[in-house]
Amino acid sequence: MAAEGNGHANESALTVVLAFAANLGIAIAKIIAAVITGSASLAAEAAHSVADTFNEVLLLVGLRRSGRPADRRHPLGHGMERYIWTLLVAVAIFGMGALFAFYQGIETLLGHHGAEAGPLVGYAVLAVSFVLEGISWRQAVRQVRDAARAENLPLLTYIRRTDEPTAISVLLEDSAALIGLLLAFAGLGLHQLTGSAAWDGVGSVLIGVLLTAVALILGRINLNLLTGAQADPRIVADVRERLGAADEIEQLVDILTLTFGADRILVCARLDFRDTLTAGDVERACVRMSRELREAHEEIDEVFLEPVPRDDPELRERVIARYGRTLRPRGPGQA
Template structure:
């Protein structure tokens, strides 16, 4: 294929991309970005506070029931709730510390600190919850636990815990579903792409809590029906498996955010299309984006400006385009635009190494 044919193909692809991104951009929320961030911050804080109150009360009740019944499943669930209570405290610390404004030592702010604390939550879920559940289950299967105490107290605590966890889950689900709706994404896709893992953490914790309560109830019931403590031990081990899965999902989400995720692909496409339509731009050479906090995106673009422009024209164009991008997408915080020649071999090599191809040219108007 000749270079001319390649350019024509690339231009057609870019025109299709522009049409798609215009439709997607129309769905994205506009308005006061600071107000939106404050609203989401308050919603996240409410979700965490509600989960904290529920988990604290549940942890006390489960611990008492575990001591009364001698059940390994109940002990595992008590450790689960203690871990969840500790986790909500960590999430609150992360929310508060990540909201601090930028300063000289941290010019992009403290947004990524939220991911550190949420990663610690994942570690705590596994270390405090899953490992203890595995230990209790193995001990029971080896015959070191499993008394015949009346499980009535355990059933009562599990029932009350189920109601409280359901209330907390409802709030977390309402926030996650609302955020997904604002982004125009399915809930599953939003969870995978989110740059604010706080509400997702609570949602996964509460979902695991309800599943764990079901397993604990089954362990208690089968122990009572069969007289074999092995069922109680199996229930405890399954709770450990459940908590390990939640810890791995949360860990992966936060690890990607800490390493530095690309912004929403729809935003990247719209930024490329908008810059390509600017009258001063000959070619959009490269775009690099990164999320560095909840609803905060860094955009770096290398642009080949038209040769007839003066340096003053380029400066004014950069200021205007940066402002336009912030107005189009409230989550864009910082914009860096770099004038470059598109035929520079070293730059071309770096772009191909990253994306496998050079960015297509802007469509002609």
């Protein structure tokens, strides 16, 4: 599992570094072009690129800190710290990008805009930015598609279920950047054609709406991970089947799974063992089943198995409160 996790981390780091380099150059060019042309859309896009550049730094910090090994104070490691830093990215996209875009757009719509110059510099910067953003976007798409293919999931399903939000963050940022560039181009072009700066203001406001949507989507993904998302349903189903099929088990009473980092899953299960087993038999069965689960799924990092009676009323109430019913014994192939 360590090798696979390191591979994902290295690929994510490459994606983030490439995005950082592209966004830094684009941000500088957009700032210069915005100052020369006086375009609100270009100013909004400049703020967007500055936010994205800052965000790549946050993502790199998250990758590094979340990769630290477990210690006494953090027995499950630091994997979930990655979600904190990615959540900060969502906040930065809204705070540094969207709000500034709204401000620029509203100011322009109200007629408060500075001196204007020829838009040719703006068009050139937007074209170059589109090419550079496209390179970064292509790397992010390739990583996410490869990961979805490895998980045998459709792309959108993978994005909803993934426990690795770094590449998703870059993909969303770059997708928003490409759309934002088209909006800025449209605002600048309509301004030139009509002579009305209102179009430039509208373009800036639309960029703000776009960035707000991206921030909300990214925030929702990380909020779900931070609040304790269960493992991939396919892994949960396989764990249930394997535990329920063990010779020593009468019934699987309860099961909990928790994603606590990229490719790291915690499994806790309460099992009703056969009454004819000795304490030694139960101990050896727990060790064997834990090993088999980790061998079957590299993502499973920790396994805790607890022997319990299936008819305990308090435990039964807890299971019903969580699932709406008790867990039924499962046969092969049942969902």
